[in-house]
Amino acid sequence: xxxxxxxxxxxxxxxxxxxxxxxxxxxxxxxxxxxxxxxxxxxxxxxxxxxxxxxxxxxxxxxxxxxxxxxxxxxxxxxxxxxxxxxxxxxxxxxxxxxxxxxxxxxxxxxxxxxxxxxxxxxxxxxxxxxxxxxxxxxxxxxxxxxxxxxxxxxxxxxxxxxxxxxxxxxxxxxxxxxxxxxxxxxxxxxxxxxxxxxxxxxxxxxxxxxxxxxxxxxxxxxxxxxxxxxxxxxxxxxxxxxxxxxxxxxxxxx
Amino acid sequence: xxxxxxxxxxxxxxxxxxxxxxxxxxxxxxxxxxxxxxxxxxxxxxxxxxxxxxxxxxxxxxxxxxxxxxxxxxxxxxxxxxxxxxxxxxxxxxxxxxxxxxxxxxxxxxxxxxxxxxxxxxxx
Numbered sequence: 001x002x003x004x005x006x007x008x009x010x011x012x013x014x015x016x017x018x019x020x021x022x023x024x025x026x027x028x029x030x031x032x033x034x035x036x037x038x039x040x041x042x043x044x045x046x047x048x049x050x051x052x053x054x055x056x057x058x059x060x061x062x063x064x065x066x067x068x069x070x071x072x073x074x075x076x077x078x079x080x081x082x083x084x085x086x087x088x089x090x091x092x093x094x095x096x097x098x099x100x101x102x103x104x105x106x107x108x109x110x111x112x113x114x115x116x117x118x119x120x121x122x123x124x125x126x127x128x129x130x131x132x133x134x135x136x137x138x139x140x141x142x143x144x145x146x147x148x149x150x151x152x153x154x155x156x157x158x159x160x161x162x163x164x165x166x167x168x169x170x171x172x173x174x175x176x177x178x179x180x181x182x183x184x185x186x187x188x189x190x191x192x193x194x195x196x197x198x199x200x201x202x203x204x205x206x207x208x209x210x211x212x213x214x215x216x217x218x219x220x221x222x223x224x225x226x227x228x229x230x231x232x233x234x235x236x237x238x239x240x241x242x243x244x245x246x247x248x249x250x251x252x253x254x255x
Numbered sequence: 256x257x258x259x260x261x262x263x264x265x266x267x268x269x270x271x272x273x274x275x276x277x278x279x280x281x282x283x284x285x286x287x288x289x290x291x292x293x294x295x296x297x298x299x300x301x302x303x304x305x306x307x308x309x310x311x312x313x314x315x316x317x318x319x320x321x322x323x324x325x326x327x328x329x330x331x332x333x334x335x336x337x338x339x340x341x342x343x344x345x346x347x348x349x350x351x352x353x354x355x356x357x358x359x360x361x362x363x364x365x366x367x368x369x370x371x372x373x374x375x376x377x378x379x
Contacts, residue, residue: 075282080303096330112330222330228301 037146037178039191040102042221043213045093046190056204061165068161078160082226084116086135087152088172088197089164092211099221100191107141107148115224120150130154133168150174164207170199189215283353283363285378291321291350300339305329307342307364309350323352326364327377337375342367351376 057065079085085094094113101108105125109118118136121127130138133156141150152172158165175194180187191213198206235242293311304325312318326332333339342348348369352362366376 082303096328219334222333224302224328224330226302228299229304229306232299 036143037148038102039100039107039148039176039178041100041189042216042219043098043100043191044216044219045095045098046212046214048092048212049210051208052205055164055207058200058202058204061161061202064159065161065165072162074162078163079114081230082114084114084135085163086116086158087118087137087139087155088166088170088174088195088209089158090116090118090136091172091174091193091195092209093213096224097216097219097221098213110221112221112224114226120148137170137172144175146177148174148176150176164197165202166197166199167201169201170197172197191215280363282356284356285353285363285365287353288365289352289354289362291352293321293348293350295342295344295346295348296320298342298344300329302328302330305332305364307350309348321350321352322361323350323364324355324361331377332367332375335375335377336373337367337369341369 084090090111093111096112098112099110101110105122106127107120107122109120111117116136118139120139120141123140123142127140130153133154135156135158137152137155139150139152141148143149150173152174155166155168155170155172157168173196177192179190179192181190182188193211193213195209195211196206197203197209291309291311293309296308296310297306298308299306305327306325307323309321309323310318311321329339340346348367350364350368351366353365355361355363365378366374368374
């Protein structure tokens with residue numbers, strides 16, 4: 001929907017182009033759309049704090065952790081096999097570029113690391129229903145002043161006990177805001193995300209995590225295809241060698 | 256800027272754990288810094304870990320191949336300013352490796368050093 005100012009500008013432009021009569025001004029003034037902070041842009045992770053530092057597990061989760069630690073080593077890691085960390089782990093970010101695109105109806109976040117993406121739907125724009133449990137879950141947001149409050153549900157379980165495990169009952173509430181900070185004498189935009197993870201099956205108390213992203217418009221969102229090494233391993237096991245297309249000779253003169 | 260980004264990458268890598276660290280590196284003897292000087296034989300510009308083999312000439316004049324089975328994510332390395340053309344097959348480079356504990360002929364690629372002295376590394 002066009003904002004009032006845009007509508008007026010469009011009407012003026014049409015009038016100038018077409019030479020038609022200026023339309024009558026609307027009878028009643030239209031309230032201006034509220035101006036919300038803009039999270040759009042390229043960012044880079046810039047820190048994370050967690051409270052409590054060492055989460056207190058429920059007795060059942062503590063038993064699961066003990067079993068996990070007996071059987072799994074650090075190298076038995078889902079990230080190495082390109083499993084998305086998902087929410088809430090993605091929110092504080094691996095050290096790769098993050099791109100955010102904000103529209104009135106939704107916000108899309110692309111993480112270069114693992115090639116992850118996430119949709120946040122605005123509650124006042126007829127958001128869709130959750131369809132499947134997923135790594136990023138189903139996120140619905142509303143504004144409280146300049147703070148974007150995002151609730152995430154419908155997460156699938158993440159049973160990697162040494163990497164902030166979560167059950168499918170996990171519930172995440174984020175409070176995201178834009179801050180302008182002085183960095184080396186220059187004003188720099190930061191996004192501060194205060195997140196609370198509640199998962200009564202796994203943790204005795206909610207975990208509070210604050211993640212910060214720094215605006216870095218000079219960066220690019222690079223491609224991150226995580227599965228190349230896994231494909232190479234498969235080819236090696238099968239004894240297959242791919243042709244090297246770059247080694248093909250250049251075309252000779254046409255007959 | 257590149258230096259600042261390197262510091263930021265390291266800080267973010269530390270802050271992002273456990274989401275970013277794929278594994279413990281315990282399979283490597285990371286205290287070692289073994290220097291190699293050779294010609295790039297193969298290179299995999301990929302994530303989550305780049306890989307490379309380097310053809311080196313030994314002291315006795317024979318040649319051998321050093322296998323860097325993994326290194327930093329290529330996205331991190333190019334973000335530090337490395338041009339992939341500088342490590343293309345056939346390029347002369349220096350490299351620093353940490354050997355695999357179970358196979359001292361395979362290494363983690365800790366650093367790439369170009370002929371002009373520029374060094375690219377996200378691990379000290």
